[in-house]
Amino acid sequence: MWRIEAREYARQERRRGRRFAFTELVPARTALVVIDMVPFFVSDNPYCRGIVPNIHRLAEALRAADGTVAWVLPAVGERTAVADEFFGPEAAEMYRTSGGTGPMTERLWRDFVVHADDLLVEKSAASAFFPGRCPLPDLLEQREIDTVLITGTVTNVCCESSARDASTLGYRVIMVADANAARRDRDHNATLHTVYRTFGDVRPTSDVLSMIGLLS
Template sequence: MNSSPRTHAWRIEDREYARQQQRRGRRHAYENLVAERTALVVIDMVPFFVAGMPYALGIVDNITRLATALRVLGGAVAWVLPAGTPARPDFYGPEAARALRESGGTGPLRERLWPEFQVHDRDVLVEKTAASAFFPGRCPLPELLDHRGIDTVLIAGTVTNVCCESSARDAAALGYRVVMLADANAARRDEDHNATLHTIYRTFGDVRPTGEVLELLRGR
């Protein structure tokens, strides 16, 4: 497999932009972001999912840009790792179930992330025992974010159409303002990635690229 970084050819169809414009009078659900009340939530950026996956390698820089800027602006950065919860061999098959069970790695959480990332002392670092980081009782993230006064989450990571989409849906159900980062999530194919962007934009939150989100966080 070619492991050179790649970038998704992401898109929201013009008819969806037009639909939202007609329905609520604007293209995007959230036209401002308060940095101090915003968290970047990075899902499953561990070697198991990133190594050898070109689109995951391609979002490392954007995640780093967002994390660096958000810390400076007073927001939160949350790194979410798979906890190695047993997967059902009758569903996945024995080899895939074993691989998923071991996907989060072993050792201290910081050392289990993709090595290009730097974790700061004020960052949130947690494990999840479900696909979603916001499913009640399966990850401490919501309580930690609530304690910091967070009401907006920027969803990034891999895989777009599995754990990232699950987290975005549940975050919306819990009342967070959700922004799916169009160029800081990664899937296996553009088709899978864009299907999730469509679903989130249509029903659960907003979809923006990194550059636009940085402008909003800086009040531009």
């Protein structure tokens, strides 16, 4: 169960006079960024499987409103001594190959379908927005995107890293609370607290659909 503490809502309301920084979005300038929804992370985690319908709803709504859907997969990186030292050789190799191999469309979780106008990219770092480690920022710039909806897994690792870096690059960041997943509620909510406090808004899927214009 996700939550933002009442005191954090109150703190932002005192600072800026409203609960949420971004009260509107322009769908054509908005991208749904879906992080690491691949079998390695999704298959054994009920939290990850639980967010699939919300990601699907957001993707369908944003496409219908002329927005962008961006699927981000882990790249198979180089084996490094630092990763071996940090994780241990066996775990380092497991994470290095977590995104799978073969065509990118076939490496996504089986319930997703990539459409012709969607973006499909790989990242070679935790963040999809770290300079030089993923083509996503350049592709979003070409589409004049100014708002990113962060979804996927794991909330407190790659999703949080992407939200932080997107904010640093000047994007309006909205982390979709019930379209991100971690392994434990407390890990998930710690990231929601951090993002809401410093890097962007935190909204449920229903709020974001209303902002896109699907719900009234």
